[in-house]
Amino acid sequence: MIRLWDLGQQRCVHSYAVHTDSVWALASTPSFSHVYSGGRDLSLYLTDLATRESLLLCTGEHPILQLAMHDDSIWVATTDSSVHRWPAEGRNPQKAFQRGGSFLAGNLSFSRARVSLEGSTPVPVFKEPTLTIPGTPGIVQHEILNNRRHVLTKDTAGSVKLWEITRGIVVTDYGKVSFEEKKEELFEMVSIPAWFTVDTRLGSLSIHLDTPQCFSAEMYSADLNIAGKPEDDKVNLARETLKGLLAHWLAKRKQRFGSQPSANGDLLSGKDISHRSITHSRIEIDSNAENDSMVYPPFEFSTVYPPSIITEGSHGGPWRKKITDFDGTEDEKDFPFWCLDCVLNNRLPPRENTK
Template sequence: MNNRRHVLTKDTTGSVKLWEITRGAVIEDFGKVSFEDKKKELFEMVSIPAWFTMDARLGCLSVHLDTPQCFSAEIYAVDLNVSGAQEDLKINLAHDTLCGLLVHWSKRKQKSSSHGLPNGDSSIGKDVPSKDSHRSRTEVDDTTENHTTHVLPSFEFSTVSPPSIITEGSSGGPWRKRITDLDGTEGDLPWWCVDCVTHNRYPKENTKCGFYLHPAEGSPAPNITQGKLSAPRILRIHKVANYVVEKLVLDKPLDGGSDSTFVMGLSSAQSQLSQLDSSSRLGLKPWQKTKPCIEVLCNNQVLSPDMSLATVRTYIWKKPEDLILHYRVVQSR
């Protein structure tokens, strides 16, 4: 599915099911219904990078994670209904999925380390990657339900029917174990998985989206930027509207014919937009508090405040060039 967390499947009996990949669980069994109709019904207008591949060659759903591609997808914690999460808290789907898969391994490894390792063996978290380790791949056989702790609920894997981990391309050759059978001594886990889970280190993909922000045609709103802006792909449109409000209220608008430069150039605008991304507001949703009220448009279409820049680029802009957004001041509701 477009949210990159759910997968719709149809088995040999014709039963259609919805899986949550980050938990390895079936979250809805629709029975024998039309697969295409259900797919259309569940469609969401969201754009998130593909961070895994999958197949059913083994007779069950297998999910493949490869570095660095698997670390390309981020979402806001509030989209996972994380209790008490700040509005700007981002979650890397692969990172938290790996933490959920390897929670038993991690606990047992820590317990083993606390008692000391025999023969002076060093922690595999510090192992030097093998020649082919960058090509290592981890597979997950998803046939599970949810029932573990110490990770976010959206990344808890079942201990009753746990998935298996299969490693490919590691120096010791391929092997397979259920996640609950991992004892912390496995030395053939891909180094990037170990680094991710034990040290929270993983490749940082370019998650920025470049765009231009101009007054809408016929709008009396002044021009507030010069040059291209840059922000996280998952930045919501209401943050862009907030940025416009901040510039209109706090800064002197730039004259259309002015030759003055934007203070410190583009970096100033980028910095302010970044600060807005990291700000959180309590009570009413931010876009419900903005005065004056700002509408953001793309291709003459008013954008929903909940849309991300990536979603706008994919479904509204639909061009390879940098995104162009327009804004206008409307009567406060």
């Protein structure tokens, strides 16, 4: 049901029963004489608010979520990841009604109480969009595996994939197989603390790290197949993942600032940040021997398909940037301090706080 409200009277003055299910998106002409509507019934309608005449412009395979007018066309976003552009006669909507097939909108919710002007069921005016921007299938199901390094996902196309979180890539595409059967097949009898959470509500794989819980998981270097490192050395998964994510930023920072000593010749640590002049970078790289800055292969992220970091620093709101877009000028105003303290100074929260 579409409702027209009078804000002065604070009441609904007209109702238009056009759709057979919930209306989720609206867009009007600049003069507010006509309105385009779409929703759960997969259909896009054009309605004259004065005459109540409506026209079915098109139907699709997915519910409509958003509409956006552009010149004589309208962009339609659905629960599918692709975006379509349809003809809409936005500058002169009456042209669309000249094609015939219109009907009078009823005024009872979901009743389809229409008086068809031509005595027939509405037929879509347009069969195909004029342009489609293809998207990738969205993730609709996921499972974190026991090794806490892999996540199994299933997308809208039915494809099941295995992701390696510490590298941000798909390591295996199983195709259209049973998600439950593949989950059972990949089960391992191991116990590693949960150090991240997963969110797929936007159709993509988002990994959340929260301190100090994210630093609770460790593995032996032998289990990670890290060459040149003692087999019994423990590797903190979150710390190495952060180092891999910020490797490009760290390299750019070294190129831009180098190792700038303080007055007494020592490199500044996180404790000394507040004493630096605001005209200079306020984070320095701790290059002492104890700071292992090497990024190991199990934590190397792709620069061809780089992941994005979404976070917020001490100033302003959240921001998003690909890991290859960092220019080295970002500091604690942009990143959480605990993240920089881990990457630059190799410091983790006290052990008792990570349990």
